[in-house]
Amino acid sequence: MKAHEQAAPLDEKFLTPGVMVMLALMAVGGAFAVARFAFGIGYVSNLNNQYPWGIWVAVDVASGVALAAGGFTTGLIAYIFNRDQYHAVIRPALLTAMLGYTFVVLGLLVDIGRYWNITSPLFNHNPNSVLFEVAMCVMIYLHVLYIEFLPVVAERFKGKVNLPGLLSGLNRPVESLLALADRFLGKMMFLFIIAGVVLSCLHQSSLGALMLIAPYKVHPLWYTPILPLLFLLSAFAAGYPMVAFESLLVAKSFGRKPEMEVLTPLARIMPVLMGVYLAVKLGDMAVRGTYVYLWDGTYQTNSFLVEMLAGVVFPFALLLFKKVRRSPGWLFFASTLWVLGILLNRINVFLVSYRPPYQIEAYFPSVAEVFITVGLVATLMFLYRVFVFIFPVLGAQPKRMTVAGLILAPLALLLLASPPALAQEGARPKKVLSLEGRQFPSVGDAATLIVLNQPVINQYSDQYEPVRFMHRKHAGVLKDCTICHHRMPRDKADTYGEPVRLSQLRQRKQKPASCAHCHQKPFNPRQMDTPGLKGAYHQLCMNCHREADQTPHVRGPIIYSALARGPEVRPLDTQAPTDCLACHARKVPDHAKLVKLAGKPDALAVTQNCLTCHEKEGQAILKTAHWNWQGASPFTVGHEKRIDLGKRHNTINNFCINLNGNWPRCTSCHIGYGWQDAKFDFNDAGRIDCLVCHDTTGTYKKTPTGAGFPADKVDLLKVAQNVGRPSRDTCGMNCHFLGGGGDAVKHGDLSSALTHPTREQDVHMGGGDKGLNFRCQDCHKTRNHMISGRSISVPAVEGDLSCEYCHTDSPHVSGTLADHHLNKHTAHLACQTCHIPVYGRGNPTKVFWDWSTAGQDRPPSKDKYGMPTYNKMKGSFVWAEGAKPEYHWYNGTVRRHILGDRLDPNAVTALTSPVGGIADPASRIYPFKMHRGRQIADAVHNYLIAPKLWQGFWKYWDWDRAAREGMAEAGLAYSGKYRFVETVMYWGLTHEVTPAKEALSCAACHQSLARQDGCLRCHQAAPGVDPGQMATQEKRRDYLDFKALGYPGDPLEKGGRFRSMPLKMVVR
Amino acid sequence: MRFDRRKFLKLSTAAAAGTMLNPGPGQAKAAPPGPDSLGCLVDTTLCVGCRQCEAACNQRNQLPQPPVPFEETAVLENERRMDETTYTVVNKYYPRNLGTLTWRQRPTFVKFQCMHCNDPSCVSACIVGALTKDASGAVVYDAAKCIGCRYCMVACPFQVPAYEYDKALTPQVRKCTMCFDQVKEGGLPACAQICPREAITFGKRADLLRLARWRIKNHPGRYQDHIYGETEVGGTAWIYLASEPFTDIGFPKLAAKAPPRLTESIQHAVTGYLALPLSLFAVLGGVMWFTGFMKRNGDKPEGADQVKEGAE
Secondary structure: OOOOOOOOOOOOOOOOOHHHHHHHHHHHHHHHHHHHHHOOOHOOOOOOOOOOOOOHHHHHHHHHHHOHHHHHHHHHHHHHHHOOOHHHHHHHHHHHHHHHHHHHHHHHHHHOOOOOHHOOHHHHHOOOOHHHHHHHHHHHHHHHHHHHHHHHHHHHHHOOOOOOOHHHHHHHHHHHHHHHHHHHHHHHHHHHHHHHHHHHHHHHHHHHHHHHOOOOOOOOOOOOOOHHHHHHHHHHHHHHHHHHHHHHHHHHHHHOOHHHHHHHHHHHHHHHHHHHHHHHHHHHHHOOOHHHOOOOEEEEEEEHHHHHHHHHHHHHHHOHHHHHHHHHHHHHHHHHHHHHHHHHHHHHHHHHHHHOOOOOOOOOOOOHHHHHHHHHHHHHHHHHHHHHOOOOOOOOOOOOOOOOOOHHHHHHHHHHHHHHHHHHHOOOOOOOOOOOOOOOOOOOOOOEEEEEHHHHHOOOOOOOOOOOOOOHHHHHHEEEEEEEOOEOOOOOOOOEEOOOOOHHHHHOOOOOEEEEEEOOOOOOHHHOOOOOHHHHHHHHHHHHHHHHHHOOOOOOHHHHHHOOOOOOOOOOOOOOOHHHHHHHEEEEOOHHHOOOOOOOHHHHHHHHEEEHHOOHHHHHHHHOOHHHEEEEEOEOOOOOOOOOOOOOOOOOOOOOOOOOOOOOHHHHOOOEEOOOOOOOOOOOOOHHHOOOHHHHOOOOEEEEOOOEEEOOOHHHHHHHHOOOOOOHHHHHHHOOOHHOEEEEEEOOOOOHHOOOOOOOOOOOOOOOOOOOOOOHHHHHOOOOEEOOOEHHHHHHOOOOOHHHHHHHHOOOOOOOOHHHHHHHHHEEEOOHHHOOOOOOOOOEEEEEEEEEOOOOOOOOEEEOOOOOEEEOOEEEEEEEOOOOOOOEOOOOOOOOOOOEOOOOOOEEEEEEEEEOOOOOOEEEEEEEEEEEEEEEOOOOOOEEEOOOOOHHHHHHHOHHHHHHHHHHHHHHOOOOOOOEEEEEEEEEEEOOOOOOOOOOOOHHHHHHHHHHOOOOHHOOOOOOOOOHHHHHHHHOOOOOOOOHOOOOOOHHOOOOOOOOHHHHHOOO | OOHHHHHHHHHHHHHHHHHHOOOOOOOHHHHHHHOOOEEEEEOOOOOOOOOHHHHHHHOOOOOOOOOOOOOHHHHHHHOOEOOOOOEEEEEOOOOOOOOOOOHHHEEEEEEEOOOOOOOOHHHHHHOOOOOEEEOOOEEOOOOOOOOOOHHHHEEEEEOOOOOOOOOOOOOOOEOOOOHHHHHHHHOHHHHHHHHOOOOOEEHHHHHHHHHHHHHHOOOOOOOOOOEEEOHHHHHEEEEEEEEHHHHHOOOOOOOOHHHHHHHHHHHHHHHHHHHHHHHHHHHHHHHHHHHHHHHHHHHHHHHHHHHHHOOO
């Protein structure tokens, strides 16, 4: 190996302002590096899952390797081609390569997440991995570079080793080691030089092959199968410009004479190598036709244009000129351009060209990433300086130094430019949808008949209640078993089966096979097309429900039936549910662990605790009729567009008449706390009474006069820790069974008897073996705490409900002749008419209330049911038990008398009354409990008075004062003269549905059928069938007064409302 | 420096053997998936976006609870991707053309997770073989080998592997494991097990392909006549059926050729048996010897050259 006789360590001032700047940058970069190693890559960088590689790879590693190419290219020309004149630039190039590769590895340590495992590739080989090859080559090449540099070290220290203090004993061994290394390496160095070139060729090209694995992410302008070749050629072409750049820079910064006698010949080779690279690159572009992208104008194509024009074509063209090659300034300019072009090329290939298929966040290097990179470069330059000061690297021409900050300036510029760019990236709008302010359904209940009790479902039974599948309801709706029971096995081992036919089943008196017969474990390799049981259920159920979701008429023309029909025809509100929770009720978690309240909490503290988790639910409550006691009244004639009708202010009944002035007493049934007067804040979720509906202990009771506050004796903590779904106890016994101030007072079909009814009392709520044991919400479907269902006495509506929603308008499904006739009734009769033949079945209900007798000191009296008939506070009553309803036409809309409406002094005032008539096709005959009363009215203004009873009449026993104070609260004039007028309210009957055998039979209404030969006039008697039997067994007669309803007589004989009946002809 | 040729060759061979780790014989082609290779068929027409699979996956893999609970289906309104705490996501894609009242009007829900390619780019890319394609079909990650270079993330055409950037010491690449541990013992992937609609069918890939073709054939008009993953990037263990064009529902359009075929062929051409590097080593050695010989035997050419350069 040829020695560098003229090379010597520099001997001048080490610390200059430029060095200070470098040290500062190193310190900043070091600080960021510390942060990266202490807190992770994510803490300092903008790298993300879309952009796993950033500038640490593109600049520190890829560009670092490319720009360290000076080492092997000078080695190639100086040693392998034996051109001795280039020896002058060998050592600086070698030093640059050595430091460059060292910093490639350091940059890699920063970038890889498990840097402590960097030796893993030594033990775990993946020969298929391009990166593995790169890593191996770089690792070996780094050591080769160290070995190549050893002679320089030996030259510097041979014979001068003088270790301090205790280590001085090692002087001799180190000395002899150096001598040995020098002697041995002198002979062997050529091997390492060749190895260095081979290794460089390998990994320089393989760096390009790295991105070939991602053909769909790299922009086609860069992605080409010959990318490795391009990388190799560009590395070759980068070597000499890098040497020239560095040499001229060093000359400038150390104030030395530029080594033009070496650089100019080198510059002659440069355009050759550049030209080859340019030709191959352009040729590749032409062959692959990627030039079509050139003018796309995106940041990617623009970056490509800059790279090619400013970084390749321009320096190539410049270097064709002799003047450029011979002038230090021009050569520096052209070399710099080329070096920057290669830098940009590597950044382009690894960063700019990279388009992740799913880009959610963009990538721009963070300040920390930039500073760590800059810090590494500064360290590299600093160490270069240290090395040239210690070791004989540069030619021995010591001069004064000038600016080292020449390189630092562009870096500083880059840094200055990055913050606004970062801000821009941050401002990029992310497509994020706010979840706030949106309400989502959480219907948590479903009615069923068959409990789907399967292992798959039981696996999650700690979360969900079992599905109660209403099998008969579905059968009634679909009326075709084969839709679900599509195939059944012909014998036991049959797994293919035959299609189910109803006639066949009937003939064989056979039940269709259950779902589980064929559908069992999923993914059976022998019948991949047969879903497992879970899949079969969900696919079948949800396919149908999703269809039903889009076709409002799926359950027949019942939208024309009375309760489903509003002011305008519209699709049903309750459709087949498709959300999970509608079928799978989620179990309420044990709140004993969740509710943590110290001491004896008051009601408001409990609500606050509830709201910490259930804020959404709290907000939902604020919109409900149960909270507001008013709401939209689309079915009240004349008030269809109003949203404020309700007992909060303006409706009147003939029980306790009106809310105004009577708040603390009346609002003890409100689902809130402290509605004492008209100033109650309906926007304060903190006043919601969650417990009155969600209590499961049965101990929660409100104080009757407490404005909604619970009784003192209630253990609120215990109640709060045992909350659950509402039940008949909470809905009923806390409120609705006790409407009107006592058990069964208001509703003829709701009483405490329904808390635990038998099936005979109520087919839906009844318990026992055959009972369905429905909870209220099984029918009154709830969304966002809005509860469906309508009452003629309540104007606010939060969803329709009628029998037909489940039973359809052809509810009699057994296919017998009787059912055929019964189904013809549904257009004219409500289900309730036959199936609720009497009301007040559980407890006596009030049917008459005379306020005019109140205030007298009469002795209390009781009627035959043991119910009081007189009360000083309220007047006299009449009770009824097991009473026959009154029947009226009803089309679902209501006429309502509200506060301030004028009344006819000579007539009975109907506070609520059904709208309908015999000529209205949408009207049907409904049963009603009539509640009649006598109540106070203004004798002059002719409207009903809202008297102040609580703390009013009940205190002073003075109607005039009660009327004055009450009307003042209500905001209406009071003339000073009052009298008592007769009023009536219609109360619909929909609960306490009797079993079918208790329902009205044909003969109960149709007198003509009571004759033995009624049916047999048209129908032949069949064996075992006796059409007359029903008529003879029926004890009830003339149940419907046809004439009162507008018929000329029994429609069977006199003709129906829209067409004549066959029997009419026969009778005539 | 004076060497004879014999000594030179001996030394160069020794150096090559000493410095290069032998990458071993190259494989020209990745082994096709075995007949028992497993996979999943996702029928996106069955998926209703309930996110049960996400919840089950989260539970099975003991991933952290997300800030928004799994019951919340509003998150489907944004296109999401898997990340280091989520191995699978369901996305919702609205149909491009709102047409008549058919089931096609509904959005398509697509479950994404690692596709477990037959010829996985990540496995080919991984520097240390931390990612491997198991015989079961699963692409499995071994954190002990990993150095955290994230080349797998660059390589993956589906952008699946995610990285724990926020861990300082032991960040891992996180992605769907196809519930490898359970599947090995005859179990099911958590998502396939939980899916209420059985939109995910688990089984041998060959069976799944047959099932997919059967479904397309037996439900005319319901499916696109394309099984995504049958051929894409050499085929994937997870295959998809859909009613909409796959490019409309978040799938990248990919060719049948697996990217590793290109890189590995280049790689093995260059490094296979170290033939090329050793040849280059020998050639360069020859050149060096020759130019040295020329230099020693006649200073003239070199001197002339120098004069010529200097005269420029």
